[in-house]
Amino acid sequence: MSEEISLMKGNEAIAHAAIRYGVDGYFGYPITPQSEIIETLMEQAPWKTTGMVVLQAESEVAAINMVYGGAACGKYAMTSSSSPGVSLKQEGISYMAGAELPCLIVNVQRGGPGLGTIQPSQADYFQTVKGGGHGDYKLITLAPDSVQEMADFVGLGFELAFKYRNPAMILTDGVIGQMMEKVKLPEFRRRRTDQEVREQCPWATLGKTPDRKPNIITSLELDSARMEKNNERFQAKYRLVEENEVLYEEVKCDDADYLLVAFGSAARICSKTIEMARKEGIKVGLLRPITLWPFPSKILHHYADRVKGILTVELNAGQMVEDVRLAVNGEIPVEHYGRLGGIVPTPDNVLNALKEKTVQK
Amino acid sequence: MNANDIISPENLVYAKPGLMNDNYMHYCPGCSHGVVHKVIAEVIKEMGLQEKTIGIAPVGCAVFAYNYLDIDWQEAAHGRAPALATAVKRLLPDRMVFTYQGDGDLAAIGTAETIHAANRGENIAIIFINNGIYGMTGGQMAPTTLSNMVTSTSPDGRNVQMMGNPLKILDMLALLDGVCLATRTSVHTAAAVKRTRRMIRLAFENAMAGKGTSIVEVVSTCNAGWKMTPAAANDWMVENMFPVYPIGDLKNI
Numbered sequence A: 001m002s003e004e005i006s007l008m009k010g011n012e013a014i015a016h017a018a019i020r021y022g023v024d025g026y027f028g029y030p031i032t033p034q035s036e037i038i039e040t041l042m043e044q045a046p047w048k049t050t051g052m053v054v055l056q057a058e059s060e061v062a063a064i065n066m067v068y069g070g071a072a073c074g075k076y077a078m079t080s081s082s083s084p085g086v087s088l089k090q091e092g093i094s095y096m097a098g099a100e101l102p103c104l105i106v107n108v109q110r111g112g113p114g115l116g117t118i119q120p121s122q123a124d125y126f127q128t129v130k131g132g133g134h135g136d137y138k139l140i141t142l143a144p145d146s147v148q149e150m151a152d153f154v155g156l157g158f159e160l161a162f163k164y165r166n167p168a169m170i171l172t173d174g175v176i177g178q179m180m181e182k183v184k185l186p187e188f189r190r191r192r193t194d195q196e197v198r199e200q201c202p203w204a205t206l207g208k209t210p211d212r213k214p215n216i217i218t219s220l221e222l223d224s225a226r227m228e229k230n231n232e233r234f235q236a237k238y239r240l241v242e243e244n245e246v247l248y249e250e251v252k253c254d255d256a257d258y259l260l261v262a263f264g265s266a267a268r269i270c271s272k273t274i275e276m277a278r279k280e281g282i283k284v285g286l287l288r289p290i291t292l293w294p295f296p297s298k299i300l301h302h303y304a305d306r307v308k309g310i311l312t313v314e315l316n317a318g319q320m321v322e323d324v325r326l327a328v329n330g331e332i333p334v335e336h337y338g339r340l341g342g343i344v345p346t347p348d349n350v351l352n353a354l355k356e357k358t359v360q361k
Numbered sequence B: 001m002n003a004n005d006i007i008s009p010e011n012l013v014y015a016k017p018g019l020m021n022d023n024y025m026h027y028c029p030g031c032s033h034g035v036v037h038k039v040i041a042e043v044i045k046e047m048g049l050q051e052k053t054i055g056i057a058p059v060g061c062a063v064f065a066y067n068y069l070d071i072d073w074q075e076a077a078h079g080r081a082p083a084l085a086t087a088v089k090r091l092l093p094d095r096m097v098f099t100y101q102g103d104g105d106l107a108a109i110g111t112a113e114t115i116h117a118a119n120r121g122e123n124i125a126i127i128f129i130n131n132g133i134y135g136m137t138g139g140q141m142a143p144t145t146l147s148n149m150v151t152s153t154s155p156d157g158r159n160v161q162m163m164g165n166p167l168k169i170l171d172m173l174a175l176l177d178g179v180c181l182a183t184r185t186s187v188h189t190a191a192a193v194k195r196t197r198r199m200i201r202l203a204f205e206n207a208m209a210g211k212g213t214s215i216v217e218v219v220s221t222c223n224a225g226w227k228m229t230p231a232a233a234n235d236w237m238v239e240n241m242f243p244v245y246p247i248g249d250l251k252n253i
Helices: A010-021 A036-044 A060-072 A083-098 A125-129 A147-164 A174-178 A194-200 A224-244 A264-279 A297-303 A320-328 A347-359 B033-046 B061-067 B081-091 B103-109 B111-119 B169-174 B190-209 B230-244
Strands: A006-009 A025-028 A053-056 A077-081 A103-109 A140-142 A167-173 A180-183 A248-251 A258-261 A284-289 A291-293 A309-314 A334-338 B053-057 B072-075 B096-102 B125-130 B179-186 B213-219 B248-252
Touching (some): A010 A103, A010 A174, A025 B081, A060 B072, A077 A083, A103 A147, A147 A167, A147 A174, A147 A224, A167 A264, A248 A264, A258 A264, A264 A347, A297 A320, A309 A320, A320 A334, B033 B061, B033 B125, B033 B190, B081 B096, B081 B111, B096 B190, B111 B169, B169 B248, B179 B190, B190 B213
Parallel strands (some): A025 A053, A103 A167, A140 A167, B179 B213
Antiparallel strands (some): A140 A291, A248 A284
16 A cells, blocks of 8 residues: 655645645635745646636735635635735635635735735734634634645635634644645545535525525624624634634643643744753643634643643744633743744744743743 | 505506515615616516526625525625625536626725726626715715715815716726626616616626626616705706716627
8 A cells, every 4th residue: 555645835735635625716816925825726727627716816805705705605715825915805704704604714924014024924823813804703723733734724624614604714834835745635525516515505605496595695784683693693603613623732741841832833843842851851741732713722721730831932922822821820820932023943942942931930 | 445456467567576575675765776676686587597696795785685686695895796706607607697886886995806807807797886976874975976076075076186086987897808798877767777678688698608797887876865856866867977977888799
C-alpha cells in the first residue's frame, strides 16, 4: 500500500483540498500572502473535471457576496483572502451569520493595521472570534498549524458550517500559507447533485417546487420581537457549538509545571521551545487551541490547578491571552509574549520570555 | 353584496397574476414598484419559469419584494445583488436569475458590482427602478437625482458643482461588451406598461439563452418622496426625468 504524499505550500493544499472535497464555487480576489489559492485553482481548472466554479471577483466585497449567493443555493461556496481583504468581507460575513448561511472563509493573516505588511501575523484574532462584522454573531474558527491541517480543515470547515448553518473560517497566517510540507490530500469526492442539495438543504433557493412554499434567504426582520427570537435562536445554536465542537491538542501537558498556549504558527514555534525547556529541566507543556471559537476554555480551566503559570504566545500584542485569562479566572498567572508587525519569534525568544515572565515569578 | 357578486366569470377581463400572493404591499399608493412587481409576476408565469426563477432583492423600498412574489428569493446586502446573482447563475446555469434594484442600490453603493457583473456578461437580468431619490430612508439625494431637484439631503436643490451630476449609469452599462440589452421604460401609461412587459420578457429570455447581461431601467415615480400626488408625479416625471433619462433602447442585440 502506497500513500499519495505531496510536497506543497499551505495555500496550495487549501486549493487542492477544495477541489477534492467537492466544493461547488470559489470566489476570490488576489492579495499577498494567499494568492496561490486562486492561482492553483485557476491552474487546476476544476470546472473541466468536477464542475467547480472558480471566479476572480472585482473586490473582496463582491467575492464574499458571491459566496452568499452560492451558499443560499445550498452549495459549498468559499473564498479566501488576507487581513485587509478580510476586513472588507466583514459585511458579508455578518449578513451570512444573520441569514444562517454555511460557507468557508480562509484568512491567511498578515501584519496590520491598515495596509501593514505582507509578513505573517495573528493580529486578526479579535476580528475573527469577537465579531468583526456588526451584530451578535459567532464565526466557527479553525486554526491549522501545518500544511496537512490546511488540507484537512477545508472539509472540516464545511462539515461544521453545514451542521450548524453558520459561516466557518480557517484562520491561518503567512507562515502556514507559504511554507512547504508533506501533505496527504483528502480523497476525491464527487460534488453533490442538485437533488442531493435539495434533500440536505430544504431551505436552499434552487427554484420553488410546487410541494413547498418559497424559500427566502434574508437576515432582515423589522419586528423587534421576532428579531429577538431570531437572536435567541442564534445564541442557542452557538451554545451548542461551544458544547460539542471544541478541538485542541495537548503536547507534554501531563507532567507540566508551566503551560504555553499558542495556536497556528506560534504553536509550531512553541513545540520546539518545550523541547529546549525540558532539556534545561523546565517542565513545560503546550496547549494548542485548534478551534479558536469555540474556545477550549474548559480544558484550560482544568489546568488552572495543575500548573503554576501560563504563557500565551501570539504573533500579536495580546489577544487570545484575554480568553485564556477568562478561562482560568485569576487562579494562576497568565502572561503574554508576542512579536508584532510581521516579525516571527524564534523558539529561543519564546524560551527567554517563558523564563522571564512565567518561571522566575 | 361582495366583490365576487360583481366579478362574475363573464365579467372577468383581468385578474391578479397567479404568482402574486395576498400579502399587503408596503408601497405607497401611486408608487411604480407595484406595477413592476405585477409585470414580473406575469412574465415569469407566462414563460413557465416559476420553478426555475431565483430573484435577488435589494436594500431600498423593494427590500421586501420577496414578500409578494411566490418564487425563491435571496435578500442581498445594499448594492451587492449582482454579486449574489453572479454566483447563483454560475452554480445553477439552467435557472433564470434576476436582480431587482433601485438607483441608490445599483448606481451608488453597488456601482462596482453592477459594472463588473455586466462587464463579465453574466447571464442575468437586472430590473433597475430609477426614481431619482432614496425612498426607503425618507427622500434623500440619489446618484440619479436631477440637477436642482430638492431632496432631504439637497434641501436647496441638487447643486451639481457641490454634489455631482445625475448619473446616467445605463449609458455606461450599454458600452460594455457583456451587455446584450440596455433599455429604458416606464409604467405611467398602459402603453408604457406593455412595453415594459415586452422588455422584461426579452431580458428574461436573454438570461435563459445565455446572451449576456440585460438591464431594464424603469424610470419611475416616487410621489411620496417627491411630495406630489401620483398624477402630478407622473406629469413631473415626463417633463423632468425623461429629458435626462430618455425612454428607449440604448442597446438591444
